Amino acid sequence: MTLNADLHCHSTVSDGLLAPAELARRAHGNGVELWALTDHDETGGLAEARAAAEEAGLRFVNGVEVSVSWGEDQTVHIVGLGFDAAYQPLLDGLAQVRGGRDSRAARMAAELDKVGIHGAYEGALKYVGNPALISRSHFARYIVELGHAKDVKSVFDWWLAKGKPGYVSHPWATLEDALGWIHGAGGIAVIAHPGRYRLTKAELRQMFGVFKDLGGRGIEVISGSHGEDEMREYARVAREFGFLASRASDFHGPGESWIDLGRLPPLPEDLTPVWSELI
Ligand code: AMP
Ligand code: MN
Ligand code: MN
Ligand code: MN
Secondary structure, three states, X not given: OOOOEEOOEOOOOOOOOOOHHHHHHHHHHOOXXXXXXXXXXXXXXXXXXHHHHHHHOOEEEEEEEEEEEEOOOEEEEEEEEOOOOOOHHHHHHHHHHHHOHHHHHHHHHHHHHXXXXXXXXXXXXXXXXXXXXXXXXXXXXXXHHHXXXXXXXXHHHHHHOOOOOOOOOOOOEOHHHHHHHHHHOOOEEEEOOHHHOOOOHHXXXXXXXXXXXXXXXXEEEEEOOOOHHHHHHHHHHHHHHOOEEEEEOOEOOOOOOOOOOOOOOOOOOOOOEHHHHOO
């Protein structure tokens, strides 16, 4: 029997639809045995998540998903797991990353205004649970509300993905800083959904190499964003680079995610699960 671990999801503290405690109950109800909440650039939901998980008898590890700038205007996401959530340099670093989001949102709204989507900043704010954490997902929900797209996914395809009218480039954390904060707090750094980045195979491999040189240890092999081919590909990468493998739904909420909490295929048996270092 393999462990039903799900080490990546989002609450209303970032761009998810459910509160941390609701996620804990849903994870437990779905059979998850080891769970991490990994809000974007924010650890504010961890205490509530842990308390609700403990009440449900669900094992919990601290998590966060850090936004990182890479190469020429690329964003990669690094999940930190099992860190000390009171480690001040991590909290300060995340606060600094979050700090840029509001002005970015204002720039996004100005760009969207030019193409006929008006009032997007105020509109997105209606969907924001944490004022410090306005994200493209909140804009997407408002644009769906306006009727410009049928669902959140299509909003990204038409308006918010790189190269689309509402996309603005933004400086996130450096990979070095993100890993420094996670490692300083005693955590493990994991490359989130490697199949999602618009990088060539060679560029991806270069990123994996730098990540490893900086002490990064894990990669999401099983991800809600991965098809079967990608799971096979990143299992190969985990073997080649000696990475610990993670299993991660990236659940954002009912109706907005590919896969529900814990409803993921198992890791290939020969890989070392990242949770072998967490429990
Ligand atoms: P941000 O951190 O503000 O750039 O927002 C990134 C978030 O937008 C991701 O974590 C996803 O929740 C969401 N997102 C990005 N691309 C897509 C997509 N193609 N379809 C649906 N959601 C997406
Ligand atoms: Mn998200
Ligand atoms: Mn992500
Ligand atoms: Mn995520």
